Amino acid sequence: MNVQKALSVVRSLAPEAFAADWDNSRVQISGTRAEVAKLAVTLDPLPPVMAEALGWGADLVVTHHPLYLKPQPPTQSGQYLDVLRQFMAAGAWLYTAHTSLDCRPDGPAFWLGRALGLKDCASIENVQNLPAREVFFQAPARITEREARPLSEAPGVIAVSQSASGEMRVICEEQAWPDIAERLVGIFGKRPEFLVRRLEEPTRSVGFGQVGELPKALACEDFAKALEKALFSVQKPFPGGPRGVAWAECGPRPETIRRVAYTTGSGASLIPAAFAAAADVFICGDVKHHPAQEAPGLVFDVGHFILEEEMMRLFAGELGPALPGVEVRFFAGKSPFGYRVLA
Incomplete structure (x- = not known):
């Protein structure tokens, strides 16, 4: 598959429009390869993992964490320069x-909510509201029902119609328009002259984290066991120790838990917003000492790694069917933390 086509598929599943303004969710290194036969997916662009992926023959590597957030010169020894050398030698992309995937509604970042059976979910913190696009064009032929159905069911499409005179009208989410335009070219065999305008309504809100309701209220310990079960299914054994899950707990325990908030990766900054959304518990990673002291409710710090490692494994599972003819492989990472288990 052409590398730009492969990148457009990746972008359709992690729209760059969803990314936070401080983030670097985009191409990190432009390669020289024109085609993608093998695509690797992993959490971190660490030199050993990149060496494994490139040794497998990856033409394109997709990570969650950026190689860099701000441009930097390749003058200092370290992981950035090591990875840059690896890719420049291989010609790979x-x-x-990053946050483009974190904020995708119903995406793999929200796997824990699905594992816990949360309902009536909403973002903890909105990042932005994205307008829709309304597209008009004169179609060269009538669109058949067989062609219209997959178009109307495509991700991001809100409405599709065609008048008796052949004029078509498509309303879609803004970030979905490039993919929809390609679909229309495929249907009609050539690119029509599109008239495109932004709509103030409807808009799509995207943001960090999720808060939702359990099917029924649980005692704290029963919820902890349910969470342990969900995490246990994806957690690796502790280095040199037994299988299991470890987390840190802070904040006052409620009698029961019904409303659950969580986010992948770091989450201490979202503690106030999570409890402002009436959460009974907040699950995240990377909580520091002072935010823990000030937590207004129960917080489980289950670690940065476990939530995002599973997210990227699921993302690889999405990319496989979306990239026909491309071999997609997930490369497992390793948490930088180990745990000493005391008797």
Whole structure:
């Protein structure tokens, strides 16, 4: 598959429009290869993992964490320069889907909510509201029902119609328009002259984290066991120790838990917003000492790694069917933390 086509598929599943303004969710290293036969997916662009992926023959590597957030000169020894040398020698591409993936509604970042059976979910903190696009064009032929159905069911499409005179009208989410335009060219065999305008309504809100309701209220310990079960299914054994899950707990325990908030990766900054959304518990990673002291409710710090490692494994599972003819492989990472288990 052409590398730009492969990148457009990745972008359709992690729209760059969803990314936070401080982030670097985009191509990190432009390669020289024109085609993608093998695509690797992993959490971190660490030199050993990149060496494994490139040794497998990856033409394109997709990570969650960026190689860099701000441009930097390749003058200092370290992981950045090591990875840059690896990719420049191989001619491969490196792409990052960071907050663009974190904020995709119903995406793999929200796997824990699905594992816990949360309902009536909403973002903890909105990042932005994205307008829709309304597209008009004169179609060269009538669109058949067989062609219209997959178009109307495509991700991001809100409405599709065609008048008796052949004029078509498509309303879609803004970030979906490039993919919809390609679909229309495929249907009609040539690119029509599109008239495109932004709509103030409807808009799509995207943001960090999620808060939702359990099917029924649980005692704290029963919820902890349910969470342990969800995490246990994806957690690796502790280095040199037994299988299991470890987390840190802070804040006052409620009698029961019904409303659950969580986010992948770091989450201490979202503690106030999570409890402002009436959460009974907040699950995240990387909580520091002072935010823990000030937590107004129960917080489980289950670690940065476990939530995002599973997210990227699921993302690889999405990319496989979306990239026909491309071999997609997930490369497992390793948490930088180990745990000493005391008797």
